[in-house]
Amino acid sequence: MIKKIMSLYQNSILFPSKPENPSDRYLYFCSEAEEEWIGIPKTELNEREVSLLKTLYSLVEFQNSSLPPTVKVWHDFLYSNGPLPNHLAGNTLRIIQFNINGAETNQPEIESALKGFFTEDIMIIWESGSRGIVIEEKNTMALSEEEILSMSETLESDFYVKISFYIGKPSGFTEQLPSKFLQEKEYFSFAVSRMGQSNIFTFERVFPAYLAFHLPLELKNKVSQEIVELFKEDHEVFATIKVFLENNLNASMTAKKLYIHRNTLQYRIDKFIEKSGISLKDFYGAFTVFLACLLYEQQK
Structure with missing residues (x-):
């Protein structure tokens, strides 16, 4: 990916490791996954491009020798x-x-x-x-x-x-x-x-x-297919179930965070359990549903 970025900026420089003599005329981005660095002249970047690159890579500003x-x-x-x-x-x-x-x-x-x-x-x-x-x-x-x-x-x-x-x-x-x-x-x-x-x-x-993000596509589909369909039909149920699981199945805390009545919360939980056939009180069921929540959120 970082090599493709280079094709967009003719004067960019690719480094196999951290630059030893960085220039203040460049912005340096690090790909932690690929263990590569790229330097792009500041004059070739606008604010929007910098923001976009920062979502993909780590922007590193080198400290000068005046550090304590x-x-x-x-x-x-x-x-x-x-x-x-x-x-x-x-x-x-x-x-x-x-x-x-x-x-x-x-x-x-x-x-x-x-x-x-x-x-x-x-x-x-x-x-x-x-x-x-x-x-x-x-x-x-x-x-x-x-x-x-x-x-x-x-x-x-x-x-x-x-x-x-x-x-x-x-x-x-x-x-x-x-x-x-x-x-x-x-x-x-x-x-x-x-x-x-x-x-x-x-x-x-x-x-x-x-972990969910790095699962192979085949496994993602197997884990989430049926549950994700339920979430797509009713995003409100998805938000409720995720917060409920994140709060250790504590109904009072979940209702408070969602600003809803406990009866409304219970209705949404029962609705999900009825449609999915998965009990959230069981650890394995809760784990599977939470993984599906993460995958659905990442798809969005």
Whole structure:
């Protein structure tokens, strides 16, 4: 795919790995799946084309040499196969990725706001003007998923931007950390482009949709054919069933989130069960229907 993009921009450059001497005259896009990089002259791109390319690939804005020494060491370690930073071996780290979608990003103000939500010192590394990571050690992992969601909503209100977070798994400080981080980056890129309605992502939330997306077409059809037809007939039932499953079959919470009466909720659930013949109270039935929900959503 990335080679086809090159045919549209005559002066673009293909790189087999991360460019060592990037020019400020180019925008650089990375295909994480194909492990290839392409540089396109800024003069050949308009805003719409940049936005389109960002949905397909990761736009990487290279950091300059003015990075603080500690940040630069970590940046090289995670992104450029650099040596291990001078860090206490055995410590547990968590990397939280963030992506900002909105007007022009004021990095210093957003960075200051992010640090204000954490109780201890953290390290923030910017990948680009709108994307970065927060590195926290074990003793600073104070924010729960609910608190990070609240932080996202506060930042959205204060800065008029949508900011999404991917909460990485705690990981030991080893040479394998960059490869684990790159895998989480792939999940986050998928989530931002395919699951944009949410502000908080984790492996558990992203992987089912990631798996459904990468299923062979033959399996997709076998899993979803009959159920998807029901969803096509009644989108309201689809939305209800998906929220019901996402909320662990909790009727009260589902009705509250959908702003409907519990009787209305039960009517829609019964209607689906009657037509599909699948019980949602059974784990295997719920799993199959949820997978069908993901496939139907991706088809749309």
